[in-house]
Amino acid sequence: MHKFRRTVKDVIGVVKVCQTTLRKRLTEFEDTPTSQLTIDEFMRVDLEQECDPPSFIAAQHKAKMQQLEQELARKLDDVEGEISCYKDEIETELERADPN
Known part of the structure; x- marks a missing residue:
């Protein structure tokens, strides 16, 4: 997102979850309104709806x-x-x- 390249392994090492959990959370994120935003919108828009x-x-x-x-x-x-x-x-x- 900010021109930093990170592997799945790098992310797993920081967030301290296994790859399966990370994939599950990303799949769950797809079901939220936030996932429909572009990167630019994500950085500047505050959604009024909470989930x-x-x-x-x-x-x-x-x-x-x-x-x-x-x-x-x-x-x-x-x-x-x-x-x-x-x-x-x-x-x-x-x-x-x-x-x-």
Whole structure:
């Protein structure tokens, strides 16, 4: 950006992450509005919109999905319990109705 040539290895040595993490962060950066700016715009423009890091958003989404799955499991347990009660009532009525 400022006419300094740096290898991936140089960047990894400074930021103290592995190459996989660096690539993942760059891929996540692509999903932000800032990634759409040119270098000149990046240096002079202050975006009014703030964004949470994509990894944070993904973690929030994952937590929400787990919460929904737990709620669904509880509701399924309730429905299964209700079905079991009806099943017992039906079997009792069938036994009473069956003369054999």
